[in-house]
Amino acid sequence: MARVSLTGISKHYGAVRAVNALTLDIHDREFFVLLGPTGAGKTTTLRCIAGLEQPEVGDIAIAGVRVNDWSAAQRDVALVFQQYSLYPNYTVRENLAFPLKSKLRKLSSQQIADRVAKAAATVRISHLLDRRTDRLSGGEMQRVSIGRAIVREPRVFLMDEPLSSLDAKLRELLRAELKGLQQRLETTLIFVTHDQVEAMTMGDRIGVVNKGELIQVGTPHEIYNTPNNTFVASFVGAPAINLFDIALDLPAGTAQDGALGFTLEPATRARLNALPLPNDRRVRIGVRPEDVKLVAAGGITGTIYGAEHHGVEIIAIIQAGDHKLRATIPADSNVAVNQVVQFSFTQDKLHFFNPLTGDSLGRH
Amino acid sequence: MADIQIIDAEKHFGANHVIRKLNLQIRHGEFVVLLGPSGCGKTTTLRALAGLESIDSGEIRIGGRRVDHLPPQERDTAFVFQLYSLYPHLTAFDNIAFPLRAGGMPDAKVREAVIAVAKVLRIDHLLKKRPSALAGGDMQRVTIGRALVRRPAAMLMDEPIGALDAKLREEMRAELRRLHIENDSTTVYVTHDQVEAMSMADKIGVMNDGLLQQYDSPTKVYDEPANLFVAQFVGSPIMNVVDCEIGATANGTGLRLASMSEPVTLGPRAAAKVQRGAQAGELVLGIRPEAIGVSRTPVAGAIAARVHLIEPIGAYDIVDVATVNGHDSGAILRARTASQFVRAQGDPVWLSLDDARTHFFDKRSGQLLRAAA
Numbered sequence: 001m002a003r004v005s006l007t008g009i010s011k012h013y014g015a016v017r018a019v020n021a022l023t024l025d026i027h028d029r030e031f032f033v034l035l036g037p038t039g040a041g042k043t044t045t046l047r048c049i050a051g052l053e054q055p056e057v058g059d060i061a062i063a064g065v066r067v068n069d070w071s072a073a074q075r076d077v078a079l080v081f082q083q084y085s086l087y088p089n090y091t092v093r094e095n096l097a098f099p100l101k102s103k104l105r106k107l108s109s110q111q112i113a114d115r116v117a118k119a120a121a122t123v124r125i126s127h128l129l130d131r132r133t134d135r136l137s138g139g140e141m142q143r144v145s146i147g148r149a150i151v152r153e154p155r156v157f158l159m160d161e162p163l164s165s166l167d168a169k170l171r172e173l174l175r176a177e178l179k180g181l182q183q184r185l186e187t188t189l190i191f192v193t194h195d196q197v198e199a200m201t202m203g204d205r206i207g208v209v210n211k212g213e214l215i216q217v218g219t220p221h222e223i224y225n226t227p228n229n230t231f232v233a234s235f236v237g238a239p240a241i242n243l244f245d246i247a248l249d250l251p252a253g254t255a256q257d258g259a260l261g262f263t264l265e266p267a268t269r270a271r272l273n274a275l276p277l278p279n280d281r282r283v284r285i286g287v288r289p290e291d292v293k294l295v296a297a298g299g300i301t302g303t304i305y306g307a308e309h310h311g312v313e314i315i316a317i318i319q320a321g322d323h324k325l326r327a328t329i330p331a332d333s334n335v336a337v338n339q340v341v342q343f344s345f346t347q348d349k350l351h352f353f354n355p356l357t358g359d360s361l362g363r364h
Numbered sequence: 365m366a367d368i369q370i371i372d373a374e375k376h377f378g379a380n381h382v383i384r385k386l387n388l389q390i391r392h393g394e395f396v397v398l399l400g401p402s403g404c405g406k407t408t409t410l411r412a413l414a415g416l417e418s419i420d421s422g423e424i425r426i427g428g429r430r431v432d433h434l435p436p437q438e439r440d441t442a443f444v445f446q447l448y449s450l451y452p453h454l455t456a457f458d459n460i461a462f463p464l465r466a467g468g469m470p471d472a473k474v475r476e477a478v479i480a481v482a483k484v485l486r487i488d489h490l491l492k493k494r495p496s497a498l499a500g501g502d503m504q505r506v507t508i509g510r511a512l513v514r515r516p517a518a519m520l521m522d523e524p525i526g527a528l529d530a531k532l533r534e535e536m537r538a539e540l541r542r543l544h545i546e547n548d549s550t551t552v553y554v555t556h557d558q559v560e561a562m563s564m565a566d567k568i569g570v571m572n573d574g575l576l577q578q579y580d581s582p583t584k585v586y587d588e589p590a591n592l593f594v595a596q597f598v599g600s601p602i603m604n605v606v607d608c609e610i611g612a613t614a615n616g617t618g619l620r621l622a623s624m625s626e627p628v629t630l631g632p633r634a635a636a637k638v639q640r641g642a643q644a645g646e647l648v649l650g651i652r653p654e655a656i657g658v659s660r661t662p663v664a665g666a667i668a669a670r671v672h673l674i675e676p677i678g679a680y681d682i683v684d685v686a687t688v689n690g691h692d693s694g695a696i697l698r699a700r701t702a703s704q705f706v707r708a709q710g711d712p713v714w715l716s717l718d719d720a721r722t723h724f725f726d727k728r729s730g731q732l733l734r735a736a737a
Contacts, residue, residue, distance in 0.1 A: 026446050100668070167401060168558070169602055176673055176684060196530075201682065221704065224678035234428035237678050238530050241493075290679045306538040310562035311586030311599055312700070315563065317538050324538075328679070337545060 623694020631719025
């Protein structure tokens with residue numbers, strides 16, 4: 001239970017800049033997710049908070065107190081890794097009790113037993129307490145790892161891709177459990193992942209990181225619906241957002257790129273008129289697959305390049321000119337490869353980016 | 365024509381029974397995906413088709429010809445691995461040309477064939493590069509090109525895109541499917557990823573523990589899973605599976621889940637699948653999240669529940685709801701709603717089950733219950 005503040009932290013590994021002037025305020029009792037691709041700097045950031053790495057510049061404060069010079073143990077945070085770092089020859093009970101036996105803690109054996117029992121019940125491993133950890137399944141081992149973090153009652157939980165080595169079904173289950181756990185414990189939890197679904201479903205807020213820089217911080221809804229740039233737009237959401245460059249003719253109310261062209265609705269024109277458009281009036285449009293609709297007539301003409309039947313819906317891949325656009329359409333739609341179709345966009349959901357910088361041209 | 369038949373195939377590794385009495389009919393032109401968790405026997409099956417593993421008993425036929433005693437090079441199949449098995453010192457062109465030159469094809473024809481396949485794979489501009497200069501997706505395209513250039517009777521692929529990042533995987537799914545159609549190939553593809561299976565396959569063979577669980581079109585596997593294993597392996601979010609009791613209501617057949625004060629009346633199609641009087645422990649209800657209708661206002665005959673957890677996905681929300689009876693909450697069901705439809709945890713909601721998509725499974729055998737014909 002504590003606020004975590006990072007102010008201008010930077011970290012290099014040799015010539016590689018892992019984290020660059022990163023400033024971030026994580027609220028007390030918040031489930032905060034650092035999301036980004038491999039090498040983005042998210043794990044380094046987490047390790048700086050844990051005290052396993054030292055930033056060259058910048059301050060790290062926990063509960064308002066600067067902790068840069070504190071050891072990992074003094075910071076009173078618990079770190080859970082992707083690999084279960086359990087003692088294989090010990091039972092689950094011994095693994096859970098281990099962090100409490102430190103002489104610094106001065107806990108009686110009764111107090112230790114109580115805390116272990118409570119933590120085990122919280123992560124639903126009470127029935128496994130006397131089993132050796134090398135006899136556990138992957139999901140059980142990760143529950144023990146989380147239990148071992150809980151038992152310490154730390155001020156902040158730090159988790160580095162704890163679900164990544166589990167199978168899809170177990171990941172889905174543990175996602176919900178972990179979110180529920182964080183709410184019950186009323187604790188601050190910082191979670192690192194490259195999986196945008198984990199970030200969206202668990203985070204109160206998400207910090208998207210790329211190449212050592214914090215690109216955007218926001219609620220899942222904000223990140224998904226108002227991405228700052230094309231990196232965020234295409235990193236979050238599956239199937240990925242459609243991005244294509246197009247020339248606008250605002251007086252005529254049209255947008256055209258080769259064979260792909262459409263009429264701008266009055267509201268879209270008004271919105272574009274208020275944006276700082278590039279001089280050549282070329283923009284990069286982002287449109288999510290659920291905002292591309294097949295229509296009976298009067299739309300843009302395209303050809304079905306592929307159709308993926310996902311059960312719950314169909315992802316249609318529509319070729320229009322040089323572009324291939326993905327559309328999520330109802331599962332009972334009839335589409336066949338090479339069929340000619342008409343489609344349109346839900347125009348109030350269109351995103352506009354600068355084609356050179358990739359930055360959003362403005363919120364809407 | 366390259367029909368593939370596997371007849372009563374069995375395979376052991378020591379005491380491990382990795383393929384159990386497997387029968388599989390693959391027609392020419394089909395894209396078949398073998399789907400299952402690690403250790404289910406899918407890769408061994410693929411390797412047995414290629415001739416990289418022998419089978420203990422049974423038969424394998426490709427294009428009507430029995431091949432299970434033939435070495436790999438005489439089976440006319442091409443194998444694509446997850447890791448790009450390219451020659452690092454050769455250019456993309458020479459890598460793709462390798463199997464043709466090994467077969468003694470004249471240079472001019474090699475050139476023609478390599479360029480044709482590179483165009484299909486959209487790597488014709490990369491042919492002079494060595495593998496180390498290529499991005500992951502392009503490397504895998506070269507690997508596929510090398511397999512494809514021989515025009516084999518069957519393409520066998522073992523998790524070929526598993527190592528790529530999410531966005532590239534999404535693109536490659538569409539490209540592989542397209543390639544299959546354009547080349548009139550017969551493809552057998554192995555993966556543990558149900559999304560890949562659903563998106564590319566004409567037919568999915570779901571395997572577990574060496575046994576083929578179901579062999580059907582993706583739609584059929586999704587809408588009518590043969591058993592609980594298939595039901596929960598295919599689809600995300602996972603199909604809800606909860607204990608239930610079946611009784612009678614004033615209007616027909618009633619369903620009761622944990623912490624429901626009154627049973628709700630099932631629709632006619634769901635009711636036809638179950639016997640009244642089934643007790644807890646005998647039956648489970650199976651229903652996909654999108655088949656649960658969620659209302660924020662009371663609905664007659666609906667299940668009263670409370671919002672337990674909201675998971676936003678962006679395009680929609682996954683909402684965990686718990687059936688309630690006073691202050692007790694019971695079974696948790698996962699539903700799919702429009703983004704931000706449900707406002708907050710703890711809010712009351714009313715659930716309706718889509719009649720046609722309400723399934724029941726026998727808890728002991730795991731088998732799907734079907735309506736009497």
